[in-house]
Amino acid sequence: MSINLYDHANEMERAIRQSEEFTQLKAMYDAVNKDESARGIFENFRDIQLGLQEKQMSGAEITEEEVEQAQKTAQLVQQHEIISKLMESEQRMSMLIQELNKVIMKPLEELYGSMEKDGNVQ
Amino acid sequence: MSINLYDHANEMERAIRQSEEFTQLKAMYDAVNKDESARGIFENFRDIQLGLQEKQMSGAEITEEEVEQAQKTAQLVQQHEIISKLMESEQRMSMLIQELNKVIMKPLEELYGSMEKDGNVQ
Ligand SMILES: [Ca+2]
């Protein structure tokens, strides 16, 4: 990788670290981690979500019981003020990353897009 | 998204566009697209790869015949000089993107990593 690109990546890393989105997310994580009960509920929710995702990706069947358990945990999470704030922060951060990626990946988008359409790379 | 972050993303987009990896990839795409036979082989290969990926993700079974067809097309591609150069360029570009992502995503890596380990967000 050229030094120039590496510099840009590092500058961007710093900008993300200083962004309102990231500092907010970090603060919310801190808040959840300091709260024993919130932390337990959140970790349980995350474990269940990851378990279901793995099952889905491996093509395994998801039981009705598992769906119910996931819904119950999701409800607990939504009712919990600190956790739902953390999840809002996560969503904002994830949208920011998506936006940044969209900008950065434009050259490749254009390249692949042009080939898809008519095979001419402009 | 803050103006600062957007500026950084745009600068990075320009740097990627001007990178040796991208200009090389673009030149190879052009070369393949100008060559009717190369273009046909490459598009066929890509269609087969995408088809297999979709099947895999949906959990559908991949037949022995499909595996053989994929191998045959992969061989054709490897033997084709222009296409194999294009695929090398694609791999270099993909490694560059991975490296850049690793740098940019450091703040999030650290945040999630710290929670994973002991629940303290430092
Ligand atoms: Ca075109």
Ligand SMILES: [Ca+2]
């Ligand atoms: Ca820690």
